[in-house]
Amino acid sequence: MIKVLITGGAGFIGSNFVRYMLERHSDYQIVVLDKLTYAGNLLNLKDLLNEPRLTVVRLDLCDPGVAEVVSGCEFVVHLAAESHVDRSIHDAAVFVRTNVEGTLQLVECCRRANVKRYVQVSTDEVYGSLGPRGKFTETSPIDPSSPYSASKAAADMLVQSYFRTHRFPAMITRCSNNYGPYQFPEKFIPLMISQALANQNLPVYGDGQNVRNWIHVTDHCVALDLILHRGREGQVYNIGGPSECANLTLARRILELTNRPKSLIKFVTDRPGHDRRYAINYGKLKKEMGWEPAIEFEQGLAQTIEWYEGNTVWLETTKNGEYREYFKKYYLHTAAERA
Ligand code: NAD
Ligand code: DAU
Numbered sequence: 001m002i003k004v005l006i007t008g009g010a011g012f013i014g015s016n017f018v019r020y021m022l023e024r025h026s027d028y029q030i031v032v033l034d035k036l037t038y039a040g041n042l043l044n045l046k047d048l049l050n051e052p053r054l055t056v057v058r059l060d061l062c063d064p065g066v067a068e069v070v071s072g073c074e075f076v077v078h079l080a081a082e083s084h085v086d087r088s089i090h091d092a093a094v095f096v097r098t099n100v101e102g103t104l105q106l107v108e109c110c111r112r113a114n115v116k117r118y119v120q121v122s123t124d125e126v127y128g129s130l131g132p133r134g135k136f137t138e139t140s141p142i143d144p145s146s147p148y149s150a151s152k153a154a155a156d157m158l159v160q161s162y163f164r165t166h167r168f169p170a171m172i173t174r175c176s177n178n179y180g181p182y183q184f185p186e187k188f189i190p191l192m193i194s195q196a197l198a199n200q201n202l203p204v205y206g207d208g209q210n211v212r213n214w215i216h217v218t219d220h221c222v223a224l225d226l227i228l229h230r231g232r233e234g235q236v237y238n239i240g241g242p243s244e245c246a247n248l249t250l251a252r253r254i255l256e257l258t259n260r261p262k263s264l265i266k267f268v269t270d271r272p273g274h275d276r277r278y279a280i281n282y283g284k285l286k287k288e289m290g291w292e293p294a295i296e297f298e299q300g301l302a303q304t305i306e307w308y309e310g311n312t313v314w315l316e317t318t319k320n321g322e323y324r325e326y327f328k329k330y331y332l333h334t335a336a337e338r339a
């Protein structure tokens with residue numbers, strides 16, 4: 001068995017990636033390292049918690065115990081992070097601690113343990129904001145706008161320095177906005193779906209004309225798996241799709257697909273430092289690995305709405321906080337248990 005560490009595996013993209021990797025690689029033993037913050041939800045892995053090839057370790061990235069968890073792992077995919085821009089505006093410190101200090105501790109442990117391949121899951125937000133034309137390439141300047149994206153950019157720089165200084169075998173990925181099942185309903189698409197289903201207002205920031213480049217989480221998982229195995233060490237890979245959409249257009253479409261009235265849209269105060277537009281040129285990944293997004297946005301959005309409609313227990317317990325109480329027996333949290 002090949003041991004693969006996935007940090008943040010109880011979060012949105014992490015849990016989708018754990019599921020994808022277990023299905024795709026029957027010879028992989030997956031270890032999830034996750035602090036289980038408010039965003040770490042073991043309900044996301046509910047159907048997998050008795051799977052013998054999966055172990056969940058509840059641990060903070062900044063805990064010295066990370067060294068022991070990394071030991072014996074051949075591959076590491078680092079997704080754990082504080083990920084919500086709005087939260088970083090109110091409390092930046094936890095973003096620096098987890099995204100910067102936590103990443104440093106992880107890469108140092110991986111270097112000492114001679115990990116063979118490491119993927120740093122970063123974000124297109126490190127490039128800042130675009131005007132109406134153009135797309136981010138891997139050589140676009142790093143120009144973050146929020147404490148979240150600044151902390152992710154700092155982590156990228158640390159990983160790059162480990163590659164240059166120690167020949168640490170790392171690849172960095174920068175993906176655009178993901179959507180799909182198991183996304184915490186503080187992010188735009190699940191929040192809008194959840195509000196629509198509850199006949200509540202959909203809060204749209206500013207004039208609603210900010211544009212995001214949407215990609216289905218499964219397409220992101222396929223790209224991460226390819227980059228883990230075939231990426232060139234020290235390289236950055238952009239991941240994105242052709243689906244650019246203004247927030248207001250998207251909110252209206254969600255109301256149409258849920259048969260709710262347009263009057264539910266409520267314009268609210270804009271986010272400070274709000275990036276106007278993101279768009280990704282993923283030509284490098286396409287050229288080197290043949291990757292292209294397979295899930296068309298309109299179809300993926302309809303399936304995602306169906307998923308939230310069909311998973312009311314997940315949605316309700318995630319919204320009311322009950323998910324925090326579940327499954328305490330399924331994760332290992334002391335060194336003795338992990339031994
Ligand atoms: P998420 O917030 O859903 O999940 C983050 C996970 O990290 C949670 O399970 C949480 O418990 C865990 N975590 C947080 N702090 C931790 C700590 N100190 N120690 C250990 N675990 C900790 O995030 P997501 O949307 O799934 O994003 C995953 C990664 O992908 C992040 O690094 C994010 O920056 C990046 N990313 C996200 C998107 C997107 O659209 N969601 C796009 C591009 C890149
Ligand atoms: O681009 C990748 C990034 O995408 C990831 O790195 C981040 O982790 C992820 O959170 C996401 O960042 P955004 O800020 O783009 O996503 P969010 O879902 O918070 O917002 C999407 C857009 O919708 C953005 O323009 C702000 C707007 N918005 C958001 C919320 C929560 C609203 O209009 N109303 C809202 O209530």
